[in-house]
Amino acid sequence: MNSSFLRYCSMSSSLALLLFTSSGCGFQESPFDQQSGLVLQDPLGTDLLVQDNTWNNTIIDGESKQKISITEDSAESEGRTIELSDVYNSKVVRLGQYFAVTTAEGISYVTSELEVAKTIDINTSGQVLYADSSNNSEYVSFMFPDPEGGLPESVKIFRLSRGGVIGEYKTEDPIRSINSCDDGRLFWMHEGALKDVDGQEYSDLSVTRVETDGSVNTFSTSSPVKSPSGQPDLGCDSNKISYISERKDGSASSVSMDYDEAAHRLRNPKMGPVIENASDWGAERYSHTYDGVFYTIYKDGRLSSVPLNDSGTVEWSTLLPGNSATASVTFEDSVATVSHQRENSSEIYISSFALDEPACSVGPSRLTKGDKEDPYNPPGDTAINTILSIERRDYFSC
Numbered sequence: 001m002n003s004s005f006l007r008y009c010s011m012s013s014s015l016a017l018l019l020f021t022s023s024g025c026g027f028q029e030s031p032f033d034q035q036s037g038l039v040l041q042d043p044l045g046t047d048l049l050v051q052d053n054t055w056n057n058t059i060i061d062g063e064s065k066q067k068i069s070i071t072e073d074s075a076e077s078e079g080r081t082i083e084l085s086d087v088y089n090s091k092v093v094r095l096g097q098y099f100a101v102t103t104a105e106g107i108s109y110v111t112s113e114l115e116v117a118k119t120i121d122i123n124t125s126g127q128v129l130y131a132d133s134s135n136n137s138e139y140v141s142f143m144f145p146d147p148e149g150g151l152p153e154s155v156k157i158f159r160l161s162r163g164g165v166i167g168e169y170k171t172e173d174p175i176r177s178i179n180s181c182d183d184g185r186l187f188w189m190h191e192g193a194l195k196d197v198d199g200q201e202y203s204d205l206s207v208t209r210v211e212t213d214g215s216v217n218t219f220s221t222s223s224p225v226k227s228p229s230g231q232p233d234l235g236c237d238s239n240k241i242s243y244i245s246e247r248k249d250g251s252a253s254s255v256s257m258d259y260d261e262a263a264h265r266l267r268n269p270k271m272g273p274v275i276e277n278a279s280d281w282g283a284e285r286y287s288h289t290y291d292g293v294f295y296t297i298y299k300d301g302r303l304s305s306v307p308l309n310d311s312g313t314v315e316w317s318t319l320l321p322g323n324s325a326t327a328s329v330t331f332e333d334s335v336a337t338v339s340h341q342r343e344n345s346s347e348i349y350i351s352s353f354a355l356d357e358p359a360c361s362v363g364p365s366r367l368t369k370g371d372k373e374d375p376y377n378p379p380g381d382t383a384i385n386t387i388l389s390i391e392r393r394d395y396f397s398c
Contacts, residue, residue, distance in 0.1 A: 230287030
């Protein structure tokens with residue numbers, strides 16, 4: 001295993017240096033054992049599952065492979081890895097005690113020991129478009145292209161539980177977002193062609209809702225509304241849809257609409273107050289909606305949070321230390337785990353933050369040693385796509 005993979009030093013390890021304890025709070029530099037190389041202590045004392053793809057996918061025996069690594073409880077160990085046949089834009093999401101992983105063969109249920117418990121035979125069409133896990137991780141959904149559909153936008157959506165597929169749905173409408181709910185319901189948003197009105201973008205929106213009994217209902221708007229920016233809240237915990245809509249001048253506002261169950265319509269569109277300079281228009285970023293708040297993490301490590309259902313006032317926080325750049329973000333409920341690099345360095349670090357209390361953080365911890373001869377390229381051309389703890393992180397200890 002090369003240096004791009006993660007190794008773990010447990011509290012019972014014989015190593016003299018531990019990276020940090022499970023009760024550590026605040027942004028702390030982690031000690032690094034130069035003799036044994038890379039070691040990493042997860043902030044909550046659990047192993048980490050890391051989806052590790054190269055920038056252009058590793059070609060092994062003519063096949064594209066994705067690598068998933070798990071930490072080990074001994075610094076002397078090389079850790080555990082599993083290699084699965086890859087599909088484009090492959091995803092890993094939590095599903096109960098498993099991790100659901102997209103492969104060329106379908107969707108594999110991988111255990112915390114990195115063993116494939118079973119594989120659901122699904123034609124993935126070689127590409128994943130979207131994946132989502134419910135907050136309680138009991139349900140997941142995956143979206144793939146549908147080559148048998150009538151249009152280029154044709155897709156197929158699978159809803160799964162621990163037991164396997166519990167629903168398959170096809171649509172020819174462009175899909176904007178998917179929400180998997182704790183009760184097993186599934187929402188997805190359709191977005192029509194964008195319309196420019198006085199320099200602002202509007203579109204015809206509709207939301208399809210799959211009920212717990214498998215019945216399907218679609219709710220549409222009666223007139224074009226402001227187009228969403230980032231992930232919307234489609235109503236798992238309420239009877240409304242809420243999202244943030246940005247303007248071309250960099251300002252934004254919250255938008256909400258109510259579900260009219262009888263008429264199958266989205267009614268009463270309401271816009272919150274305009275938020276000036278809410279974002280860097282066009283900047284690379286990652287967004288997540290949790291508990292009625294729209295969070296955005298930017299490439300430079302800043303965090304913005306905007307409540308969807310009240311004044312819409314934006315709050316800013318700085319997550320990463322100076323001269324750091326966000327490489328990827330894995331959101332899970334109220335926790336964001338960020339892989340990041342520092343200026344003029346190929347070394348990859350990871351840090352975790354409580355979104356509702358950004359000062360509550362753990363890390364950074366060095367994930368790769370880097371290449372002194374070529375500091376601008378990560379070792380092994382490694383791209384960390386997903387980082388999840390083996391056990392759910394329901395809260396921080398600080």
